[in-house]
Amino acid sequence: MSDLVTRLRRHNWRITPQRRVIAETLEGSHVHFTAEQILERACARMPELSRATVYNTLNEMVALGEVLELALDGRSKRYDPNADHEHHHLICDGCGLMKDVHTVADPVEWLPGDERHGFTVARSSITFRGLCPDCQGA
Amino acid sequence: MSDLVTRLRRHNWRITPQRRVIAETLEGSHVHFTAEQILERACARMPELSRATVYNTLNEMVALGEVLELALDGRSKRYDPNADHEHHHLICDGCGLMKDVHTVADPVEWLPGDERHGFTVARSSITFRGLCPDCQGA
DNA sequence: ATCCTAGCTTAGACTCTGTCTAAACAAAGA
DNA sequence: TCTTTGTTTAGACAGAGTCTAAGCTAGGAT
Numbered sequence: 323m324s325d326l327v328t329r330l331r332r333h334n335w336r337i338t339p340q341r342r343v344i345a346e347t348l349e350g351s352h353v354h355f356t357a358e359q360i361l362e363r364a365c366a367r368m369p370e371l372s373r374a375t376v377y378n379t380l381n382e383m384v385a386l387g388e389v390l391e392l393a394l395d396g397r398s399k400r401y402d403p404n405a406d407h408e409h410h411h412l413i414c415d416g417c418g419l420m421k422d423v424h425t426v427a428d429p430v431e432w433l434p435g436d437e438r439h440g441f442t443v444a445r446s447s448i449t450f451r452g453l454c455p456d457c458q459g460a
Numbered sequence: 461m462s463d464l465v466t467r468l469r470r471h472n473w474r475i476t477p478q479r480r481v482i483a484e485t486l487e488g489s490h491v492h493f494t495a496e497q498i499l500e501r502a503c504a505r506m507p508e509l510s511r512a513t514v515y516n517t518l519n520e521m522v523a524l525g526e527v528l529e530l531a532l533d534g535r536s537k538r539y540d541p542n543a544d545h546e547h548h549h550l551i552c553d554g555c556g557l558m559k560d561v562h563t564v565a566d567p568v569e570w571l572p573g574d575e576r577h578g579f580t581v582a583r584s585s586i587t588f589r590g591l592c593p594d595c596q597g598a
Numbered sequence: 599a600t601c602c603t604a605g606c607t608t609a610g611a612c613t614c615t616g617t618c619t620a621a622a623c624a625a626a627g628a
Numbered sequence: 629t630c631t632t633t634g635t636t637t638a639g640a641c642a643g644a645g646t647c648t649a650a651g652c653t654a655g656g657a658t
Contacts, residue, residue: 393534448585
């Protein structure tokens with residue numbers, strides 16, 4: 323059913339009912355939820371689920387590398403279950419809608435050696451901003 | 461003295477003593493401070509300065525387009541006074557050190573039309589991550 | 599000069615997001 | 629069964645930022 327659960331199990335990570343509900347909630351959507359939104363939705367299926375478990379579980383999934391943590395607006399973090407595919411994000415300045423996108427080139431290539439300040443540059447992510455179709459009229 | 465103050469004045473924005481201290485604190489450094497760090501440093505020069513004024517002033521400078529707000533770690537926002545020069549950021553995964561960098565290509569060019577989902581894409585920013593020279597040994 | 603008004607600043611209360619703690623609980627092995 | 633280890637829970641706590649109501653300041657009108 324849930325591909326994320328399969329990936330998590332590979333890490334010898336115990337899949338409890340709570341963790342399963344959280345993983346399925348995360349994966350079941352194509353928008354990227356905040357922890358609070360995941361809590362709300364997961365609680366619809368398992369009302370005793372606590373806030374602490376949701377935060378703990380999300381942090382562990384991030385630590386395992388199977389979920390990506392996005393800090394895009396400085397308020398709350400969002401969680402992206404597609405940690406295995408390289409992708410970037412497109413955000414609407416009007417309504418905050420977020421889409422996953424793919425570029426045709428790797429940005430790390432564009433950073434000249436003399437701009438690297440001695441760093442080893444491992445990865446990069448691009449945030450594109452603009453207006454979505456609905457917000458362009460306004 | 462402060463170029464940011466000059467730019468702000470152009471917007472017919474009243475430069476009060478408090479605002480001047482905040483702008484000069486922001487511009488006087490090449491690292492990007494959080495609001496709390498700016499408060500701390502600005503208070504060294506003007507002890508009565510209040511937290512609310514710092515937050516209000518930073519938000520207004522962002523709204524005027526003269527300062528950039530960076531949400532890079534999901535905890536606190538950082539403020540970048542170089543809103544007029546296109547640049548990106550390089551962050552160390554080890555210690556959090558952040559550098560401004562310049563790329564040789566514009567990411568917006570590399571986002572194919574069919575990946576734009578009908579958006580008008582106005583700008584983009586790249587966050588590069590890796591290890592700084594000091595953290596590579598560890 | 600005095601008054602008025604608009605805008606600026608302030609302290610502190612409040613909200614929101616996330617973390618920590620201590621206790622209860624569950625599962626697996628000896 | 630007992631123990632050990634890991635998980636979940638409620639609620640207290642902490643950090644970052646916003647809001648509110650009151651006071652302050654500067655500039656214009658009289």
